[in-house]
Amino acid sequence: MFGRWLKPNGANRSRTDTGGPGHLIDLRNVVKTYQSAAGSFTALKGVNLTVDAGEFVAVIGKSGSGKSTLINMITGIDRPTSGEVFVGGTPVHTLGEGRMSVWRGRNLGIIFQFFQLLPSLSVIENVMLPMDFCNMYRPSERHARALHLLEQVEMADQAHKLPSAISGGQQQRVAIARALANDPPILIADEPTGNLDSKTSAAVFQLFENLVNAGKTIVMVTHDNDLARRATRSVIVSDGEIVNQYLARALPRLSLDQLITVTRQIDRLTYEPGQPIVRQGAEAEYFYIITKGRVEVIIDQPGGGELIAEVLGEGQYFGEQALLGGGVRNATVRAAHDNGVVEVVALDRNEFHALLAESEGTRADVERVAAERRAANSDARAALT
Ligand SMILES: Nc1ncnc2c1ncn2[C@@H]1O[C@H](COP(=O)(O)OP(=O)(O)OP(=O)(O)O)[C@@H](O)[C@H]1O
Ligand SMILES: [Mg+2]
Numbered sequence: 001m002f003g004r005w006l007k008p009n010g011a012n013r014s015r016t017d018t019g020g021p022g023h024l025i026d027l028r029n030v031v032k033t034y035q036s037a038a039g040s041f042t043a044l045k046g047v048n049l050t051v052d053a054g055e056f057v058a059v060i061g062k063s064g065s066g067k068s069t070l071i072n073m074i075t076g077i078d079r080p081t082s083g084e085v086f087v088g089g090t091p092v093h094t095l096g097e098g099r100m101s102v103w104r105g106r107n108l109g110i111i112f113q114f115f116q117l118l119p120s121l122s123v124i125e126n127v128m129l130p131m132d133f134c135n136m137y138r139p140s141e142r143h144a145r146a147l148h149l150l151e152q153v154e155m156a157d158q159a160h161k162l163p164s165a166i167s168g169g170q171q172q173r174v175a176i177a178r179a180l181a182n183d184p185p186i187l188i189a190d191e192p193t194g195n196l197d198s199k200t201s202a203a204v205f206q207l208f209e210n211l212v213n214a215g216k217t218i219v220m221v222t223h224d225n226d227l228a229r230r231a232t233r234s235v236i237v238s239d240g241e242i243v244n245q246y247l248a249r250a251l252p253r254l255s256l257d258q259l260i261t262v263t264r265q266i267d268r269l270t271y272e273p274g275q276p277i278v279r280q281g282a283e284a285e286y287f288y289i290i291t292k293g294r295v296e297v298i299i300d301q302p303g304g305g306e307l308i309a310e311v312l313g314e315g316q317y318f319g320e321q322a323l324l325g326g327g328v329r330n331a332t333v334r335a336a337h338d339n340g341v342v343e344v345v346a347l348d349r350n351e352f353h354a355l356l357a358e359s360e361g362t363r364a365d366v367e368r369v370a371a372e373r374r375a376a377n378s379d380a381r382a383a384l385t
Contacts, residue, residue: 109179
């Protein structure tokens with residue numbers, strides 16, 4: 001496991017050979033450069049993104065920031081120039097066109113802004129099409145299944161109409177039923193409500209919420225910040241880069257520009273269960289944010305024993321006390337034994353101080369947390385003696 005790129009403290013710098021239980025969707029260093037007559041344009045600049053089963057992720061960002069390009073990497077509609085895309089463990093970036101379309105048809109439901117129903121087929125025939133294409137369900141079952149899906153989106157009574165005879169909102173509901181035809185675990189939607197009025201958008205969004213509650217995983221691009229807030233998580237795309245989600249959660253008072261800058265500066269590190277990340281008494285070099293797993297904050301006892309002062313999880317940070325104070329670690333922090341590989345992002349001392357100098361609010365937040373922890377630790381130490 002500990003191969004190349006070892007940091008002095010033994011952390012593994014690489015994201016690609018960490019192995020272990022995977023994320024449902026895992027984009028690793030994805031770069032997409034378009035070539036056109038006007039020259040080349042890099043729409044994704046080394047994007048890392050993970051999505052776990054059961055999440056409802058909203059992808060937001062300005063027009064032209066790279067949201068659709070990102071989505072097209074997940075669906076395999078387009079290929080990365082470099083980097084890797086894993087969906088349900090399948091290396092999507094390596095699939096040939098033939099295998100890709102069958103894989104996609106069975107594993108993903110895809111919903112676009114413009115519903116893309118086939119105009120010459122009736123509503124129910126549109127919903128049956130993916131089952132026919134991927135040869136899923138017995139032919140004799142397909143009609144009943146399609147009707148059942150149309151019932152779920154309240155469109156069963158229009159089943160025999162042509163798409164041109166129903167409204168935009170109704171067409172989108174049919175498109176959702178079609179996306180669900182093969183019962184895929186993942187739904188990918190690119191501005192599914194972009195062409196709908198606000199009331200119809202809300203209804204479609206409600207349908208998505210129901211699907212997430214029923215166990216689906218959804219990644220949805222949207223321009224609508226109100227809808228995005230109702231998702232379980234937002235991913236911000238800016239100029240072909242993704243703001244590190246844990247950074248945004250841990251330091252919520254940073255501006256979007258600051259988040260992008262810091263996202264570029266951070267190092268990603270992984271630690272095996274039980275492995276120390278910082279050691280009591282050592283000089284402090286980094287500020288850490290946990291992006292996966294749990295860590296234990298340990299105060300070493302004079303007699304050689306140890307006290308677990310705190311357990312921290314995803315989106316929480318550590319290492320701030322020594323950077324703000326005397327520069328020497330006053331506790332050991334290690335990857336918890338019981339919870340798999342721990343992933344963190346680390347910001348070095350100088351970058352950390354530069355960030356606090358730029359964001360007063362963040363400085364106040366971090367100093368408050370440091371003070372609370374210092375008080376709690378000295379209580380714990382007092383209890384030890
Ligand atoms: N086929 C292509 N050839 C060249 N450039 C492209 C191509 N597709 C997209 N781009 C460029 O890549 C950038 C990102 O495009 P993308 O469609 O991903 O943006 P978006 O965030 O989805 O925008 P919108 O919100 O308007 O849909 C844009 O600057 C766009 O012009
Ligand atoms: Mg787009």
